[in-house]
Amino acid sequence: MSLIHLYDTTLRDGTQAEDVSFLVADKIRIAQQLDELGIHYIEGGWPGSNPKDISFFKEIKKARLKQVKIAAFGSTRRARSTPEKDANIRTLIQAEPDTVTIFGKTWDFHVHEALRISLEENLELINDSLAYLKQHVGEVIYDAEHFFDGYKANPEYALKTLKAAEDAGVDCIVLCDTNGGTLPHEIPPIMEKVQAEIGAALGIHAHNDSECAVANSLMAVQCGAVQVQGTINGFGERCGNANLCSIIPALKLKLQHDCVTDEQLANLRTVSRTIYEMANMIPRKHQPYVGNSAFAHKGGVHVSAIQRHPETYEHIRPELVGNVTRVLVSDLSGRSNILAKAEQFNINLDSKDPVTQEILENIKDLENKGFQFEGAEASFELLMRRALGTMRHFFSVIGFRVIDSKRHEDEKPQSEATVQVKVGGRIEHTAAEGNGPVNALDNALRKALGNFYPQLREVKLFDYKVRVLPAGKGTSSVTRVLIESGDKETRWGTVGVSDNIIDASYQALIDSFLYKLIRDYRAEG
CATH class of the missing domain: 3.30.160 (Double Stranded RNA Binding Domain)
Known part of the structure; x- marks a missing residue:
């Protein structure tokens, strides 16, 4: 297995996403989480752009990190200046990072329209910026901005910019799909041309504007890239960056590349959700590998099959990435769903027991009335216990x-x-x-x-969702309320349905309290 270096830019590129912002303390904590995950490089920010990033590079030196390298991000020197006089270059060095990453222009269109300099002058500022940094920093990475668009427009010039970086002694050249418009089939022929001209180590930095960032990153690795840049949960500008939560398990489990240990991979879901929390965002339910629904099964045929052989409907074992198999119950459920949930709740239920069919029919009747148990598994457990006559009266x-x-x-x-x-x-x-x-x-x-019951004071209400069900009755429509509650140990969901929103809320609240009491008394017993 070849070693692929993981380069995380959540703290820099990820914060350019709409609605994402981190305090310095948040960035330090996230860096520690990424270090535990086994990330090789963390791009902490652009110290020349704002005081927060300058502060991060000071504070991160006090943190206890195991193996990760901290990278500072910036740009090549300004035109009509020299590296030693350029404020951006000086600030990068003063931040004293382990690694410096700078970007430069690859696309002739950008050289003419954004920098407004000659193509030859652009080559000079790429080369002398990198050469100067190599004299003052242990490791230097070059991000070839807009490389794929630049190559398609003018392949000869795009390759010259990479050559200018290589001649400066740069440690890695990263090919960037900055606009996110490249498709996977375009990667191999372009990288083949690059490798014929450039001997430096190559990396990939993909954006997700065409929903291909993960695919493009994996394709680049298959074509010889040894570094993959991305963000946790795919945070990033516009449609986001390549999602490391999908890339890491694909590299390790499917392509057999060395990148993190088994123990670190099993922490992936925890890191994903922690960073969602710190960004004050709701985790994406259907996110591959780490989402709540990634290994959730609803159809009765699916549930029956995975109980015999999980691989029938699961492409990996969810435990490998810190996730779990979930069986959902709905009007699509069969006996297999009911039996699987009973086993999960430690309820003794036999497939031939008439109560099993009774529960199944009850679920279908309730869902027809507007109930939904997919996000309300606590209410479903109470339903089962009531049907079996094992529900304690509190x-x-x-x-x-x-x-x-x-x-x-x-x-x-x-x-x-x-x-x-x-x-x-x-x-x-x-x-x-x-x-x-x-x-x-x-x-x-x-x-x-x-x-x-003093323990009910521990219960906190984390989320409250109201949905007016489409019945064409306007303000007299049926309302479904989903509540997520929890204590220090765990969280649970309950549901209520009524044409009165207060009554629907009351049903969900009562189920939440009852579930807490059942859990506590079961634990004591």
């Missing part, structure tokens, strides 16, 4: 009332909820205010039940 809600009032036009509405619950022979009647009617009801229920 409490009863005798009734509740929610009042919204707006006393003045320029004031926010005020919400108050009152609830009556019965636990054993004792009745608790309490009230609470909240930020909206659902929050008020949530607070009142916690207040009433917390006297009997």
Whole structure:
């Protein structure tokens, strides 16, 4: 297996994505996560562009890193200047990184229109910028910006720019598909021409504007590239960069290239989700390898097959990348889905048990009414336990009332909820205010039940989704509420459906509390 160097630019190129921004402390933590993952290079930012990146290069020196190299990013010197006088070049050296990566113009169109200099002058500034950096920094990487577009427009000149970099003694030349328009079949013939002229190590930096960044990166490796640049979760400008969460397992598991260890690969999903959290973004559910749905099975035929042989509908074992097989339940479910979920919940259920068919029919009837259990597995477990008669009775809600009032036009509405619950022979009647009617009801229920079950105070509501189901009834349409709750240990989803949004929310809230109690008492037992 040949070693492929992984070059992560989440902290620089990734932050150019819309809605993505990291504090210096965030960038330090992400760098540590990437180091644990086995990434070889982390591009920390452009120290000449903003104070935040200058601060990062100071702070990262204090961090304990195992093996990763920290790279600073910048550009070739400005025209009509010299490297030693160029502020950008000086700042790169002053940052004292392990590696410096600079980009230069490859496309003659950019040389004429962006730099407004001659083609020969562009070759000079590529060469002398890199040569100067090599005298002051241990390792220098050259990003040939717009290489593939430049090669298609003027192959002779594009190759001259690479030659100028090679003559400067650069350690690696990275071919960039900056506009993301190259298709996989174009990579091999172009790289063959490059390798006939250039002896330096080659890398690939692909953007995803044609949905081909991962494919182009893997194709480049097959054609001899030894470095792959990308970002975690594919963060990046416009449509994003090549997604390392797809590239890394493909390199290791499918192409048998050395890049990370088995233990590091098993941490991939955790790193992916951590960086989503730090970017304050919801993880992409259908993301290959690391997404929640990447190994989720819904159709009964699929579930039956994977129970015998997982490879029938899974291209790799999900545990290799830190993921898990999930069996979904819906109106498409068969007995296999029900039995698989029962096993997951440690519920003893036999395929010949009439209750199995009863549960299946119940699911289909409920989904026809608007329920959805794919994101509400806690509600589904409760449904199964009720059908089997194994559901412990914790409490009863005798009734509740929610009042919204707006006393003045320029004031926010005020919400108050009152609830009556019965636990054993004792009745608790309490009230609470909240930020909206659902929050008020949530607070009142916690207040009433917390006297009997203090552990419910640990439950946090992480997400609340409302969907009006298409029934053509306008404001009287049926509403589905999905709630994601959790404690220090885990998270779970519950669902409620009603033509009254408060009632739908109430159903989901009650299921959330019941699931918490079942988990805790099961753990104690």
